Amino acid sequence: MSPGVVVDHLVVSRRAHPILHGVSLRVAPGELVGLLGPSGSGKSTLMRTLVGVQAFQSGRVLVDDLPVGSPALRDRIGYVAQSPASYRDLTVEENVRYFAAMLGVEARDASRVIDVVDLNAHRHDLVSSLSGGEINRVSLAVALLGAPRLLVLDEPTVGLDPVLRERLWTVFGHLxxxxxxxxxxxxxxxEAARCDRLVLLREGRVIFEGGPDLLLTTTNSSTYDNAFVALVRSAP
Amino acid sequence: MTRRRTLITAQRILTQLKHDPRTIGLVLAVPAGLVGLLAWSLLHRPGQFNALGPRLLGVFPLTVMFLVTSVTTLRERTSGTLERLLTLPVAKGDIIGGYAVAFSLVAMVQSALVALLSYTVFGLHHVGIPWRSSLVALLSGLLGTAFGLALSALATSEFQAVQFMPAFILPQLLLSGLFVPLGDLPLGLRQVADVLPMSAAIRALQPNETVSGALLQSAVMLGYIGAALCVGALTLRRRQP
Known part of the structure; x- marks a missing residue:
């Protein structure tokens, strides 16, 4: 058995429009991989494939040696989608408790994850009354419920202030x-510097894979922004 | 499918409704208000109200519950919560069943209120069968819920979901026998009218319908409810193309 994520030659097309062109990827247990790339590069499609909600044309995608979408994986993967998947007409606590009950974990776990994402002060507020960043944190709390073996987080820090981003990256590091x-x-x-390894996507292809330091040295850049621009320009 | 997850989902949907008292008010008050309006407008023709009133008990719950369910379910489909739920160890039946249970309870309260007001305040004197009206009104609400669940898969916006009401409900109303007796319809339309779900509800509520006839029509409605719930479950896809 090879635990973690194995993606081999993944091809995804939507309405005959190619999204991913033979992407391969490995993520080991105890590894934090950053998926970076401009809008439309295929990051979300790759993540949706990892959690089993995106059909694919060819390739192999395994999590803990099981094909994605297997029923046995459904309580092993925590997922934050790009759209905030929470009920706007429920409170924070009602949302998290509902997903906890559907996942089959104890109600006290709901309190734990609300605390982790620092939403205690808003636990009785309706989601519709929260800011965008706070709504994202509700989705993150749901992803942390139970004991997932794989966390797939699609832009979980978007719209958050630097202090909270720092706090959440610390949480990701602990996990x-x-x-x-x-x-x-x-x-x-x-945020690339906080990852063990980076995978840069551009137009559905991996254009770089390696550690943050290697990204800087390969491109002879002093900042990650410059490194990424240099890579995109040099890609065929 | 587990009973526990179905009931938890039903409870969640009812909690959502609890946070939206305006919708609760509309769902409960509008059908009762419409029957009251009809009773008032036919104040000087009590015989006509007694002929029409019971049959409307089969129309209003279907219409209101169809609208409420199709918009609520569409919101679940488009907000990302449905996709998120389907990544969890949850059966599709848990979700569909949760909606059916939650909105059955709402339909039950709605139909009980309409029947109660019709018989006690609006002066309906239907020949000795309020239980039949209540049962058919409940089944009619369930029909609306089941079809709302299934047809919401065809809509991509709440505007479209609302447009399904005139597209799906009004033709059934026109062919239900309320405006033109079924026997007077042209042959092709008569055959269509005979198999429409709303026709079964209205037939079951006709004053001259026998008890066994009403039970048969109720069974037809149950068949439609079961079929629509199955179609609704088929429209939930774990994996998008």
Whole structure:
């Protein structure tokens, strides 16, 4: 058995429009991988494939040696989608408790994850009354419920202030240290430094894979923004 | 499918409604208000109200519950919550069943209120069968819920979902026998009218319908409800193309 994520030659097309062109990827347990790339590069499609909600044309996608979409994986993957998947007409606590009950975990776990994402002060507020960043944190709380082995987080820090971003990246680091495989997408290049490994996508193809330091040295850049621009310009 | 997850989902939907008292008011008050309006407008023709009133008990719950369910379910489909739920160890039946249970309870309260007001305040004197009206009104609300669940898959916006009301409900109303007796319809239309779900509801509520005839029509409605719920479950896809 090979735990973690295995993606081999993944091809995804939507309405005959190619999105991913033979992407391959490995994420080991205890590894935090950053998925970076401009809008439309295929990050969200790759993440949706990892959680089993996106059909694909060819290739192999396994999580803990099981094909994605397998029923056995449904309580092992925590997922934050790009759209905030929460009920606007329920309170924060009602949302998280509902998903906890559907996942089959205890109600007290709902309190734990609300605390982790720092929403205690808003637990009795309707989601419709929250800011965009706070709504994203409700989705993140739901993703942390139970004991996931893989976390797939699609731009979880978008719209958050720097203090909270710092706090959440610390949480991601702790989860990685506990042995979870964590895949985080971001378009904030400075967040690249917090990842163990980076995968840069452009137009559905991997144009770089390696550690943050290697990205800087390969491109002879001093900032991640410059490194990414240099890579995109040099890509065929 | 587990009973526990179905009931938790039903509870969640009812909690959502609880936070929206205006919708609760509309769902409960509009059908009762419409029957009251009809009773008032036919104040000097009580015989006509007694002929029409019971049959409307089969129309209003279907219409209101169809609208409420199709918009609510569409919101679930488009907000990302449905996709998120389907990544969890949840059966499609848990979700569909949760909606059916939650809105059945709402339909039950709605139909009980309409029947109660019709018989006690609006002066309806239907020949000795309020239980039949209540049962058919409840089944009619369930029909609306089941068809709302299934047809919401065809809409991509709440505007479209609302447009399904005139597209799906009004033709059934026109062919239900309320405006033109079924026997007077042209042959092709008569055959269509005979198999429409709303026709079964209205037939079951006709004053001259026998008890066994009303039960048969109720069974037809149950068949439609079951079929629409199955179609609704088929429209929930875990994996998008």
């Amino acid at each position: 990685r240290d506990q042995g979870l495989a964590v895949v985080v997408s971001s378009h904030v290049m400075d």
